[in-house]
Amino acid sequence: MKEEAQTDKSGFIILPNHERYDEKRKVWNNLIDRYPAAIFECLSEADVISAVSFAKKEKMDISVRSGGHHLAGTAVCEEGVMLDLSKMNSVTIDKERQVATVEAGAMLGDIDSETQKFGLATPTGTVSETGIGGLALGGGFGYLRGKYGLTCDNILSAKMVTADGKLIKVSNDEHTDLFWAIRGGGGNFGVVTSFELQLYPVGPxxxxxxxxxxxxxxxxxxxxxxxxxxxxxxxxxxxxxxxxxxxxxxxxxxxxxxxxxxxxxxxxxxxxxxxxxxxxxxxxxxxxxxxxxxxxxxxxxxxxxxxxxxxxxxxxxxxxxxxxxxxxxxxxxxxxxxxxxxxxxxxxxxxxxxxxxxxxxxxxxxxxxxxxxxxxxxxxxxxxxxxxxxxxxxxxxxxxxxxxxxxxxxxxxxxxLGEEITRNTYGDNYFKLAKIKRVYDPENLFCYNHNIAPE
Ligand SMILES: Cc1cc2nc3c(=O)[nH]c(=O)nc-3n(C[C@H](O)[C@H](O)[C@H](O)COP(=O)(O)OP(=O)(O)OC[C@H]3O[C@@H](n4cnc5c(N)ncnc54)[C@H](O)[C@@H]3O)c2cc1C
Structure with missing residues (x-):
């Protein structure tokens, strides 16, 4: 990745002296006013790997922004490395399998407009300008929840970059512990670059x-x-x-x-x-x-x-x-x-x-x-x-x-954010989550979230 330059393959690294720094560190809630040391505006999985590897090497905290809509503004960190995925927003539909492959920076409206071309939809939220990344990893309540469940219930697989900079796929067949953890466990376990989401006939x-x-x-x-x-x-x-x-x-x-x-x-x-x-x-x-x-x-x-x-x-x-x-x-x-x-x-x-x-x-x-x-x-x-x-x-x-x-x-x-709120909410699942966190992120690089401390 390059500072103030862009090639076909890589995004930008935006440092505090960059003219777009203030715009890029902003999130939906204007109350949040944090100053990351560097913002990696990622365009590809390779960019995400570079950003995570850099943060790990420098022992810096990581925050991940997909849509930037979390009330607590956890997408932006103080002094650490902020990964901005907003340009990784492609949505592709496999009509035969009724599956959408959605990059984590997509907005809900991006997903609906593509899936509806095939008369299909996946459960998301109720405001089209919200990001799928945080919504899907933390639950996802929309108008299809009664019939088809939460967004996280409809994740079939995800590609993600873990704290050691490896790109892996999680599903019912691969890394099943992580697949369990990301369906509700938020951004604690790595950076999701894309999801496969189940689709259903809906509408038009x-x-x-x-x-x-x-x-x-x-x-x-x-x-x-x-x-x-x-x-x-x-x-x-x-x-x-x-x-x-x-x-x-x-x-x-x-x-x-x-x-x-x-x-x-x-x-x-x-x-x-x-x-x-x-x-x-x-x-x-x-x-x-x-x-x-x-x-x-x-x-x-x-x-x-x-x-x-x-x-x-x-x-x-x-x-x-x-x-x-x-x-x-x-x-x-x-x-x-x-x-x-x-x-x-x-x-x-x-x-x-x-x-x-x-x-x-x-x-x-x-x-x-x-x-x-x-x-x-x-x-x-x-x-x-x-x-x-x-x-x-x-x-x-x-x-x-x-x-x-x-x-x-x-x-x-x-x-x-609040430790008690997090523990109360996960209940008995908290202990299993803490074990998985220890395996995949023992140094707690991914700490800008409802944090699960490594066991
Ligand atoms: C106007 C508005 C309407 C909303 N409506 C609904 C609704 O109808 N239904 C509903 O369920 N929720 C709703 N929400 C809440 C929404 O689910 C959260 O705000 C959610 O965080 C949005 O996702 P995001 O990608 O925009 O979050 P961001 O702020 O970008 O991310 C929040 C956190 O999620 C994690 N995260 C995000 N992306 C990734 C990634 N790719 N990899 C790893 N971790 C990641 C990180 O920990 C990050 O700090 C709404 C929020 C707003 C502001």
């Missing part, structure tokens, strides 16, 4: 659920949603968001600033009159809707629908916990937190978990949280100039909700 049009309710009906809505999910089929995946609407031009002016509950989701498969009545209409009758745009939509449009709501260049704090019940006391904490939030644009999301993702046993992959029924995510922009106070407020929401949570587990892709 799907039934998209898109309803907005008045927040005043919150109690009734969540009680009905809880009952509904008890009998929901795998085909349905439902998310809800409590938020105050922004003064956005795509919303009617009368709705600006209004606190609402948005219920969104998808039905995967053919709907009959009976299934529509049984599974779509109840979601439209949780209360009297303010807006209801439920209907057939192109899958690729559904996957991009939330993009416009995502803040860009904002300073964000957030947290996450899994739950088994929508307990009244737990809901009251969420409601009160939202009503009294000091953060501008605060959001509380409650995602319903059902179907295939919950039928995988806790020890089948590193992703251990399999029988929770709800995922709660809180996010918001910081109070201007007060990151510390904003984080303290977010921590207080987490601490209030913790006693009601499912075994104190969090979605690691949506929570700040």
């Amino acid at each position: 049009n799907v039934m998209a659920i898109d309803i907005m309710y008045d927040y005043k009906d919150a109690k009734e809505i969540f009680q009905k949603l809880d009952d509904y999910m008890n009998n929901a089929p795998d085909e349905i995946s439902v998310n809800s968001i409590i938020m105050q609407l922004p003064p956005a031009p795509f919303l009617p002016e009368s709705m600006h600033g209004k606190r609402v509950i948005a219920v969104s989701g998808m039905y995967t498969g053919e709907l009959t009159h009976e299934t529509e009545k049984a599974f779509i209409e109840p979601l439209q009758e949780l209360a009297i809707p303010l807006m209801d745009n439920t209907g057939k939509t192109a899958y690729t449009d559904l996957q991009k629908k939330l993009d416009q709501m995502v803040p860009q260049g904002a300073e964000i704090v957030g947290t996450s916990l899994f739950f088994k019940e929508l307990d009244e006391a737990m809901l009251n904490i969420i409601f009160e937190s939202m009503e009294n939030s000091p953060l501008p644009m605060a959001m509380a999301q409650i995602w319903m978990l059902n179907g295939r993702m919950n039928r995988v046993s806790a020890d089948e992959t590193a992703f251990a949280v399999r029988d929770a029924r709800f995922l709660v995510l809180f996010d918001g922009e910081i109070v201007s100039g007060d990151p510390v106070g904003s984080q303290e407020w977010m921590d207080s929401v987490y601490n209030q909700l913790l006693p009601y949570s499912y075994q104190k587990t969090s979605y690691l892709n949506g929570v700040k």
Whole structure:
């Protein structure tokens, strides 16, 4: 690799004096302000090997950026070597095998647009501009989760560069311990350069659920949603968001600033009159809707629908916990937190978990949280100039909700770093992960993540 130069085969090494250094060290969360010693902008597996070998030789920490979307900004390190994979973003489809080979720097939208050319899709997330690398290694919750599981459940194999600079393939046949570990274990074990992901026939049009309710009906809505999910089929995946609407031009002016509950989701498969009545209409009758745009939509449009709501260049704090019940006391904490939030644009999301993702046993992959029924995510922009106070407020929401949570587990892709959070979430899988970490990364080069210390 060359500094300030590029050949056909190699990427750039960007040092702190380079004109693109500040742009390249930025990640989605603008609160993160770290200064790597060098940024390797990789174009190939050979570049990744060079970067890892250099860091190992120099005994420097490594951070890996695929999409740069992790809330904690773990893609960028302080003083170490940052690997930027954003230009390794190709997606190729094997239609016969129904498999996509996806380079780790691809965005979810890159995957959907290629797979949909063949009427296929793989479970990813709900915002097309998120990176696949971190999302897949840490879980991956999208609208196909009920029917086809999490993104990590659909990794068939991955190519990765380990801490000793070797390129290996992991799958059910090769390096099976690592294959188990990367399905939920995050970036602890090496740099994934590409994934093979299972595809399924989806679309081109799907039934998209898109309803907005008045927040005043919150109690009734969540009680009905809880009952509904008890009998929901795998085909349905439902998310809800409590938020105050922004003064956005795509919303009617009368709705600006209004606190609402948005219920969104998808039905995967053919709907009959009976299934529509049984599974779509109840979601439209949780209360009297303010807006209801439920209907057939192109899958690729559904996957991009939330993009416009995502803040860009904002300073964000957030947290996450899994739950088994929508307990009244737990809901009251969420409601009160939202009503009294000091953060501008605060959001509380409650995602319903059902179907295939919950039928995988806790020890089948590193992703251990399999029988929770709800995922709660809180996010918001910081109070201007007060990151510390904003984080303290977010921590207080987490601490209030913790006693009601499912075994104190969090979605690691949506929570700040913390040893206790990591251990609680992996549960019994933590010990196996620590053993695998000792084999593949004994010096803990890959430490910018929800870190698993080598045993
Ligand atoms: C706007 C927005 C919407 C989101 N929506 C969803 C959603 O619908 N569903 C969902 O499940 N999650 C969602 N998330 C959370 C998302 O899963 C995480 O932000 C995830 O980290 C994104 O992956 P990334 O590649 O962009 O992460 P990055 O920030 O690039 O990486 C995060 C970490 O993952 C590891 N990592 C990343 N790439 C590699 C690699 N190639 N090899 C080894 N380790 C690697 C590293 O430890 C890195 O520090 C959303 C996040 C945002 C900001």
